[in-house]
Amino acid sequence: MDKTDAGRFFEDFRLDEIISHATPRTITAGDQALYTALYGSRFAVQSSDEFARAIGYPQAPVDDLLVFHIVFGKTVPDISLNAIANLGYADCRFLMPVYPGDTLTTRSDIIGLKENSNGRTGTVYVRSTGFNQRGDMVLSFVRWVMLRKLDEQAKAPESRVPKLPPSVAADVLGSACPVIRTAGWDSGLSGSRYRFGDYWPGERIDHVDGMTVEEAEHMLATRLYQNTARVHFNAMSETASRFGRRLAYGGHAMSLARALSFNGLANAFHIAAINGGRHVAPLFAGGTVFAWSEIVEKADLPGRSDVGALRIRTRASRDLSSTDYPTQDASADTPGIILDLDYWVLMPR
Amino acid sequence: MDKTDAGRFFEDFRLDEIISHATPRTITAGDQALYTALYGSRFAVQSSDEFARAIGYPQAPVDDLLVFHIVFGKTVPDISLNAIANLGYADCRFLMPVYPGDTLTTRSDIIGLKENSNGRTGTVYVRSTGFNQRGDMVLSFVRWVMLRKLDEQAKAPESRVPKLPPSVAADVLGSACPVIRTAGWDSGLSGSRYRFGDYWPGERIDHVDGMTVEEAEHMLATRLYQNTARVHFNAMSETASRFGRRLAYGGHAMSLARALSFNGLANAFHIAAINGGRHVAPLFAGGTVFAWSEIVEKADLPGRSDVGALRIRTRASRDLSSTDYPTQDASADTPGIILDLDYWVLMPR
Amino acid sequence: MDKTDAGRFFEDFRLDEIISHATPRTITAGDQALYTALYGSRFAVQSSDEFARAIGYPQAPVDDLLVFHIVFGKTVPDISLNAIANLGYADCRFLMPVYPGDTLTTRSDIIGLKENSNGRTGTVYVRSTGFNQRGDMVLSFVRWVMLRKLDEQAKAPESRVPKLPPSVAADVLGSACPVIRTAGWDSGLSGSRYRFGDYWPGERIDHVDGMTVEEAEHMLATRLYQNTARVHFNAMSETASRFGRRLAYGGHAMSLARALSFNGLANAFHIAAINGGRHVAPLFAGGTVFAWSEIVEKADLPGRSDVGALRIRTRASRDLSSTDYPTQDASADTPGIILDLDYWVLMPR
Numbered sequence A, B, C: 001m002d003k004t005d006a007g008r009f010f011e012d013f014r015l016d017e018i019i020s021h022a023t024p025r026t027i028t029a030g031d032q033a034l035y036t037a038l039y040g041s042r043f044a045v046q047s048s049d050e051f052a053r054a055i056g057y058p059q060a061p062v063d064d065l066l067v068f069h070i071v072f073g074k075t076v077p078d079i080s081l082n083a084i085a086n087l088g089y090a091d092c093r094f095l096m097p098v099y100p101g102d103t104l105t106t107r108s109d110i111i112g113l114k115e116n117s118n119g120r121t122g123t124v125y126v127r128s129t130g131f132n133q134r135g136d137m138v139l140s141f142v143r144w145v146m147l148r149k150l151d152e153q154a155k156a157p158e159s160r161v162p163k164l165p166p167s168v169a170a171d172v173l174g175s176a177c178p179v180i181r182t183a184g185w186d187s188g189l190s191g192s193r194y195r196f197g198d199y200w201p202g203e204r205i206d207h208v209d210g211m212t213v214e215e216a217e218h219m220l221a222t223r224l225y226q227n228t229a230r231v232h233f234n235a236m237s238e239t240a241s242r243f244g245r246r247l248a249y250g251g252h253a254m255s256l257a258r259a260l261s262f263n264g265l266a267n268a269f270h271i272a273a274i275n276g277g278r279h280v281a282p283l284f285a286g287g288t289v290f291a292w293s294e295i296v297e298k299a300d301l302p303g304r305s306d307v308g309a310l311r312i313r314t315r316a317s318r319d320l321s322s323t324d325y326p327t328q329d330a331s332a333d334t335p336g337i338i339l340d341l342d343y344w345v346l347m348p349r
Helices: A029-039 A049-055 A064-080 A215-224 A250-260 B029-039 B049-055 B064-079 B215-224 B250-260 C029-039 C049-055 C064-080 C215-224 C250-260
Strands: A018-020 A083-094 A103-115 A121-131 A137-148 A204-206 A270-279 A288-301 A304-318 A336-348 B018-020 B083-094 B103-115 B121-131 B137-148 B204-206 B270-279 B288-301 B304-318 B336-348 C018-020 C083-094 C103-115 C121-131 C137-148 C204-206 C270-279 C288-301 C304-318 C336-348
Touching: A018 A064, A029 A064, A029 A215, A029 A250, A029 B029, A029 B215, A029 C029, A049 B103, A064 A083, A064 A103, A064 A121, A064 A137, A064 A215, A064 A250, A064 A270, A083 A121, A103 A137, A103 C049, A215 A250, A215 B215, A215 C029, A215 C215, A250 A270, A250 A288, A250 A304, A250 A336, A288 A336, B018 B064, B029 B064, B029 B215, B029 B250, B029 C029, B029 C215, B049 C103, B064 B083, B064 B103, B064 B121, B064 B137, B064 B215, B064 B250, B064 B270, B083 B121, B103 B137, B215 B250, B215 C215, B250 B270, B250 B288, B250 B304, B250 B336, B288 B336, C018 C064, C029 C064, C029 C215, C029 C250, C064 C083, C064 C103, C064 C121, C064 C137, C064 C215, C064 C250, C064 C270, C083 C121, C103 C137, C215 C250, C250 C270, C250 C288, C250 C304, C250 C336, C288 C336
Parallel strands: none
Antiparallel strands: A018 A103, A083 A137, A083 A270, A103 A121, A121 A137, A204 A288, A270 A336, A288 A304, A304 A336, B018 B103, B083 B137, B083 B270, B103 B121, B121 B137, B204 B288, B270 B336, B288 B304, B304 B336, C018 C103, C083 C137, C083 C270, C103 C121, C121 C137, C204 C288, C270 C336, C288 C304, C304 C336
């Protein structure tokens, strides 16, 4: 009876298995303050109870990506502790606002398995769903990870690759956003006069600023999310790894890119969905993160005249300014793109 | 229509212009906890609801300099993003206590402009005022910054240099401090038996301790304040700068000096005003900050027998112990004074 | 009249002297969030109000070691600022749960003094007790520290070495733990199905994971605890010290070991007492901390069928994986054990 949990390997997963994850987490104003300190996010709705109330929220909601990271973090010990790679995200929908005082738990459903032809690794497709203390779903997303087998003789499971939508349909967006009183939206306070109508598909925005990452920062963040993936914390073992050093949690780059995107997208107050995302290259301490965005698509929300949805592709780069909208991926030693994120934001009309 | 805000240049300011800054901010116990973790401040009034109530506050107020940094931070994107130098502060008055749950906004008035004779730069004088959610002024201060012109052909504006008081008059101090029940002041808990009557003009106090600054710390602090000045965050661009590295936000040195000053000034529970301040040399990560103070003046507050005001000049040094009350400025590579701050504190009688 | 406190030396202590320490501290959700970010602790009771309520707490209590560090921190300026070494802990009992909003103060009693035969140093035995705002004792512990004499001619005090229990008796454990509704204990959420009955004396548990420490992290932690010991903060003076660099606060290693111990001891939800503890070697930034535990003893709690007590010895190592349950001490340059902690935890039956 070994009480230490070494994490699961590919052969430990069963199709349609349901996993309830530890540890439940009450989100507080302390978590939100740390989030602000880690990324410098300036979106008015999440920063000010007064601003939030003026437009129809009962108080300032917790930052969307903080919710994502906390829901995600719980899945790590059971899903991806032994992951070789996080291959991608799909169909990530924010379903309900989260406020300080809410308690989040996460459940995962194993929706797909596929052993690789080498017989040594396989891909696990997981839908993870975060719930609040009333049992409401607050967030649901699919990710797929490559895991190795501990026992290479273990029989390959029945293969199933789930059909995933290339993007979240616009008509299901917005359930985590109350109806906004757009007359209460103060453009001086929000930081921009540009609203939904001012953006067009194909528009590119250089978010200009660069933010250098320190080891203490990405570790503080990842522990705040109770994410236990070893590659982020253990400099001793990572010295012997492929990259020779600790990797920052991929979500750290997502939050940095989102915070940088304020400069150009200040009124994009809510991430309604993430259509897909890839961590195309690693982020290390010492790296400086930049970001640029392209407006991919615009959509109305059925029955809502308060907000519209912008589909945005944001690329974050490492050690490469976004002035020229770079697209090439970074490698361990070369500057370039580290994150490619396709998501829907809501903007006031 | 470029949606990215590149910040203003000298020619973008108009005399008597009023600027409402983004982002409103609800200050929480999380912000105060981070402030404690960043500086190790030990003043009892801000640390303990019980202590604060025992002397007449409804609860522990937020640290004065945390209020300053948050009000200041909002002005950066509109005022000083392209600043060559922050030249000084004057007439900074704390007007109302701030408690967790209060929401702060900042407005700035352009009270002076003066183009330099080189035709390429100019000085902007700004009065910035922080308001709470009830519209009460909580803090007001003047600063002046040197900015370059983007268009060197732009016509020089009408010149006006505001007349600034060399110090805040003692008779306007104290509005952010409720009447203190001095009988409720527990000297064991506050950390010192020395009250207002125990200090005299000319007295010098070596605050003894040194605190080394890390990159992660000053960046966490500056993001907490939603201050976006690039020089603090972008190691890549700063490598090419005059100093070859990131600079810590000047306010970080102010808060370190204030926290260090507890040893010798433990009962100086409230900063009532800042008469003037200069960041006379840069602070970099790796530097160790020391501080020493001189009591400049003592003043009664009209109609108040509970507290008196000490005017203090605190110097912070970098990599130079304060044992000998050093006065020479630091340069980029040489230890010395980095901050020279002239301010009023209140002390119980 | 020197207003700067230089800390006490051996000859400044008197037997049976009582010292009331500054600074009272209201613990908030912000402190708890920082604690999570610093260590990544995942115990469900401290992480979730809902989980805590389901088992009988009114809300999530503050992490036990956070309480310890805050109570301890207050003693540093008066007791150990000039300590040569923290020699040990004994008879540390957690007496009352602490919740966000509680205000802690600390009082110390000098229970023993013994000058060393060299005439230059001596050992001070101190019982420190933390109180909440109602005057309830929340924590009490003894520690002894070696201090040097400032005046070597000072007369040796009457010698008294207190008799300290080798361990806290099991029948006084549990007063900080309400009666637990074990039926409300959700093993999926808590992270382990192993309860009190599943552990046995002699059992060893490798906690597997390693956590590398950064300067910014241990300094943020130590300042959060308002602990002013210079060796943690002043890189300039510490360069000239025996170790040539800053030391992490010993309690930082305790909290890292406790957080790592979740993997194997997830249901050990409450530290009821610390029987003894030694920081057998220093922890520096850059070091990677591992931990392993041995179950020393099991005990029933008189009159309680909800929880049982496990006496655990946890060793933390530096730069040495715990796979082989190492026991040798680290030196400044060699990997090995840094912490040897003997404590009682409560587990649901």
